[in-house]
Amino acid sequence: MSQNILVFIEQRAGQIRKSSLEALSEARRQAKTTSSQIQAVVIGANIKPLAAQLHKYKPNKIVLIDGEAYANYSTEGYTQALAEAIKKENPAYVFAAHTSMAKDLMPRVATRLDAPLASDVVELKNEAGKILAVRPMYSGKVYGTVEFTSPQAFLTLRPNRFEASESTNGGDVAQEDFAPAQANIRAKVVETHAATGQKIELSEAPIIVSGGRGIKGPENWAMLQELCDVLGAALGASRAVVDAGWIDHGHQVGQTGKTVSPQLYIACGISGAIQHLAGMSSSKVIVAINKDADAPIFKSATYGLVGDVFEIVPKVTEELRKLNLGS
Amino acid sequence: MKIAVCIKAVPDTETKIKVAADNKNIDFADVRFITSPYDEFAIEEALKLKEKLGGETTVFSLGGLEAAEVLRDALARGMDNAVHLKDESFVNLDPLSVGKALAAAIKDGGFDAVFCGQQGVGGDNSQVPAILAELLALPQATLVVKLEITDSKFRAEREIEGAHEFVEGTLPAVFSAQKGLNEPRYPSIKGVMAARRKEIATKDAQALGLAGKIGKDNCKMIIREVTPPPARPQGRLIEGDADTQAKTLVELLRNEAQVI
Incomplete structure (x- = not known):
């Protein structure tokens, strides 16, 4: 069975989130222990320039879902796009950073594929090629170690807990465009206002x-x-x-x-x-x-x-x- | 306007959480249960909407006796109806299974809006609202700090990293409440008295059409072990006057801890 890991790369306004690079780096570290393939999926409008940055982290493949329909985030549009990409690649695990977009998107995508999701994961363990997720419960008053019993599982990783590191190994990075079917979008982001004051999230x-x-x-x-x-x-x-x-x-x-x-x-x-x-x-x-x-x-x-x-x-x-x- | 609210009974946030003897859960002995704090915002928003637009509010909760208690509390705050999803097989469920049970209870109710708290304090999964929206095939807005509803359209303000974003869409829809959405009311004496006389409907797996489909053996995610958090290393006090304390601290952060 494949132990491939697909990583959802979150971008807003053409900027890749650092925590997505942490998730991608962690996927690569996990791949080393299970000889798996890593796919990085980006969704947005005019996102081709982002591929160069992702190349440095050496996924095996970068999948770009690029279109005007994805200029603004919509739960339904992004769910359809990501779920179709996952079906096509059929990975054993899907990683994403645990962000407010992920909280909105990942449970919905996982449910569409009838797969479980471990959210806000702070540590991964590897047991004979199977990933176990450690996550805080009761706001960190205790930690739970979670195992999956399904062929496919989703994990969102807590920002700042996993190191983002570029790779120097020489492997090739494939790149492809993917155009999923359009979703019926009934709710979408219409505007975004930067919070006043706080410069760093x-x-x-x-x-x-x-x-x-x-x-x-x-x-x-x-x-x-x-x-x-x-x-x-x-x-x-x-x-x-x-x-x-x-x-x-x-x-x-x-x-x-x-x-x-x-x-x-x-x-x-x-x-x-x-x-x-x-x-x-x-x-x-x-x-x-x-x-x-x-x-x-x-x-x-x-x-x-x-x-x-x-x-x-x-x-x-x-x-x-x-x-x-x-x- | 028909409004559904999903709530969860969770240990009081003041509770000191201990690991159970089997290391697979927490020790629920002596734990006082409360409505998950984010669910209070969900209840309040439903009550405010009903006050403004008229209609009917129904609150749902899955679990044992503790769920009945928070449902009673929601009735005391002014919810019209309560439904308790209760079955021997509804124990230690993963979020997907909880979502399936709630969706089965809600789907034929003709609701215009479904409210949840953005996260059940405890499991801290923050998944059920989006799972529910997917299973009900409805649009959603999560982490909502402000909501306007007019003529079966909504505009929701969401809190995201370093910004607020505005989502517009159509009803029916699922919303998850973030702190800041409103100021939850306390139950009035009159409300508490009235709630005592109200009936809480119960639905088991059979009634939900889920017999044999939900339960421990159908969960795709299992908690194998629960452990206390890693102990923090012994700290130290930095003595002296403010000048000395400041100088010593900066020196330690720089050279010992190496974090600056």
């Missing part, structure tokens, strides 16, 4: 600076934003301050917000409610700055600083500035 950010009640009011985000700017970090927030209306829900980290796994997570004035810890405790390094030495956040912290955030944060920013990280 939380779930993909390598560094996150987060604020909670301890920053005292929305006027003090500026202090954290300065720290973000010097680190190239994204700004996060606890549920308490989102519910208080200090900042948009898109910034919320934790059980009813985003689950994140950055290299560095700096929690400023966050006490560390169980729901917040669930959303960030898989970060590589956690720094906690809080005036309450008994705050639960310190139990998860790699480095704990007991003290006044208004004193410490500006000094940390100043120290970092001396390093000239951007240059």
